[in-house]
Amino acid sequence: MTTIDPGTPTWLRAHNDRTAFRLLLEHGPLSRSRLGQLSGLSKPTAGQMIQRLERVGLIEPMGETSEARGPNATVYGVRRDSMTGVAISILADAIEAVVTDPTDAEHPVVVLPTADLDRSPESDVISAIDAACRAAGVPRTSVSVVAIGVQAAVDADVDEVSLTDTLPGWPLVGARARIEEATGMTVILENDVNLATIAERNHGTAADAESFAYLWMGWGVGVGVDVAGVVQRGASGSAGEIGYLSVPRSALAYAPDANDFTDLLGPQGVIPLLGGAAGDTVETALTRLAGHPELMSALADRVSVAVRLVEALLDPGLVVLGGQTGIAGGDELAALVQERLDRERPETRRARRVLEVRASGVPTQSILRGARRLLTTHIRECLEETIAVG
Structure with missing residues (x-):
């Protein structure tokens, strides 16, 4: 991570651009003048923030809007494909999965029965990623991170899962590393109840x-x-x-x-x-x-x-x-x-x-919804880091 000294022009630009990025995530597509109003910054400064965010590939034009005076104004929004992930919930008898992007847009949820599958960490996750991407119509190559909910205690420091009998073919140690090696993606493993708790906080x-x-x-x-x-x-x-x-x-x-x-x-x-x-x-x-x-x-x-x-x-x-x-x-x-x-x-x-x-x-798919929330937060934090060095 690149460190920027507070108070320098570079730090101020990064601070302003991150503010703009968060406002676009919160409010959806905005015009330059509306972004200036919400951020408390001048219209020219808002325009500069938009230019920088567009240049590093985080936002793009998404149509026009009519404003009080003058011609229609272009509105800009966060690109869904700026970083893509897949949220996965591995249940006792099925795997649920859904594509996740920085805007937290809705994508189709897929459910894969596991009764006839040859189970392993790699095969479970790759099958889920492929199915979710097909359903959402996005290329698998665009996915760079997955968040996986499992019915187990997860010790992230030593890559260990324990207290489980619903993960046949999964080793007690090294599952995350095997998935990362097989997919080339960042992998987040999390306990299912913790994810349901996250969903309850945010949606329940x-x-x-x-x-x-x-x-x-x-x-x-x-x-x-x-x-x-x-x-x-x-x-x-x-x-x-x-x-x-x-x-x-x-x-x-x-x-x-x-x-x-x-x-x-x-x-x-x-x-x-x-x-x-x-x-x-x-x-x-x-x-x-x-x-x-x-x-x-x-x-x-x-x-x-x-x-x-x-x-x-x-x-x-x-x-x-x-x-x-x-x-x-x-x-x-x-x-x-x-x-x-x-x-x-x-x-x-x-x-x-x-x-x-x-x-x-949260009466349905609470684990998957928690995984999606965790993944969306991770994606947004990663994209903010690119603003600092972009």
Whole structure:
């Protein structure tokens, strides 16, 4: 990274150009005069910023607009092809993928079943990239970075994935390096619950929260921890892996055979609780919640045990119930859990609500949406770096 001394003409130009770039991302295509108004800089200076950004290939003309006086003015916008990536979510039985660009434009989402695939880090990711690019109509050669959500703890420092059984063919160590070597791309590996937490912050019910915990309940059980908009990953990427923790004695009243929180709230706990048959998926079992208040109440009993643990460890102001189970239970489940917590709270703390429970506001593809958000941020930061040296 090139360092520019503050206060020098070069630093001022880079500062102004980055401001212009961010405004174009925030507001979409702008004319020179409108860019000057939004930036607080003169129209000639705005014109110079546009010229420099266009010269380094970050923006281009995108039509004209009529202004109050004079002829129509050219509007400029950020080029979608200035840097392209693919966001990927590797699920238990499928891979989701979507092309991502600096404008965060919508592109088709592809879903690849994995049942018949010969699995490896390289083949999974290359198949996803190829399918996403075909669907979006962009050349694969334009992709330079991928963000991949996996059902595993991810230690980025040593390139290790652990605590997973949904990545057949993936090594415990070196998966990222293998993908980078096979594709020639920058690779970002991230835990699935952390990505769902990012999606909840940016697109869901936690947008107004100072900090919050995201309780994922579905194929597995885990917690995403957001502190002031930053996801906490822990020293080795294992923060929030509560599925492997032993349940407290209080949980045995609801699930006598449960050893850990996965037994309590994972598939092996939820499917029998809801009367599921052998071979049922979590999604199938959860359809029985509708119209059966006794099942919703029994589920709320179990969820409240996990929320109490999260409250004791983190003392968050908000817990969001997500994953397939949290989303299926929705507002009704959140209200029942809230009721249990409020009822058990000491009298001295009932005067104000210390912890709020909400249902997730991202009902579909939360992991993919989080990967897309993470990737968009990465792309924009990389492009800003080119402004400094361009």
